[in-house]
C-alpha cells in the first residue's frame with residue numbers, strides 16, 4: 001500500500017520509550033529533515049533545543065523548582081519527583097520552538113504552522129530512522145518561568161517537545177474518524 005507509512009503511523013507514548021535514542025549525527029539528520037518544511041518566504045521561524053544526557057536531569061531540577069513555586073502548599077513529593085524526571089523519560093527530547101519573524105507578507109499563524117510541521121517531520125524522521133517518538137506539550141510548554149529557563153525570547157514559544165527513543169512494542173490502533181466524515185467537496 002503506497003501510503004502505508006502514513007496510514008499506519010502511530011506515536012509511541014513517552015512511558016514506553018527506552019534507550020537507545022538517536023545519536024548526535026542522527027539528531028542533526030532529524031533536524032535537517034525538520035527544517036525542510038514548507039516555510040513561506042524562507043523565514044526559518046523555528047529553533048530546536050536538544051536535551052540529551054545530563055542536560056535532561058539539569059532541566060528537571062529547574063522545572064521541579066518552578067513546579068514547587070507554582071503550586072505552593074499543594075506540592076507533593078511525588079509530583080516534585082515527576083518534574084525532576086520529566087525529560088529523563090526518554091533518551092532524547094527535542095524542543096521545537098516557534099520563532100516567528102516580523103513580516104508584512106507572512107502572518108504569525110503561518111509561521112506557527114511551519115513550526116508544527118517541523119514537529120511532524122521529526123516524528124516521521126524518527127520513524128524512518130527506526131526510532132519511536134511522541135509530540136508532547138504538557139504544562140511546561142505554557143509557563144513563562146519555563147520559557148526563561150529555555151532562554152526563549154518574548155516572541156518565541158514552545159510548539160512541542162518531541163520525545164525520542166526506542167520501543168519494541170508496536171502500538172495498537174487508535175480510533176480514528178473516517179475520512180468521509182471530515183471531508184466534503186465544495187460546491188456552490
Ligand SMILES: Cc1cc2nc3c(=O)[nH]c(=O)nc-3n(C[C@H](O)[C@H](O)[C@H](O)COP(=O)(O)O)c2cc1C
Pocket residue numbers: 009010011012013134135136137138159160174
Ligand atoms: C500540539 C500537540 C500537543 C500534544 N500534547 C500532548 C500532551 O501533552 N500529552 C499527550 O499525551 N499527548 C499530547 N499530544 C498527542 C500526541 O502527540 C499523540 O498524538 C497521541 O499520543 C496519540 O498518538 P497518535 O499520534 O498515534 O495518534 C499532543 C499533540 C499535539 C499535536
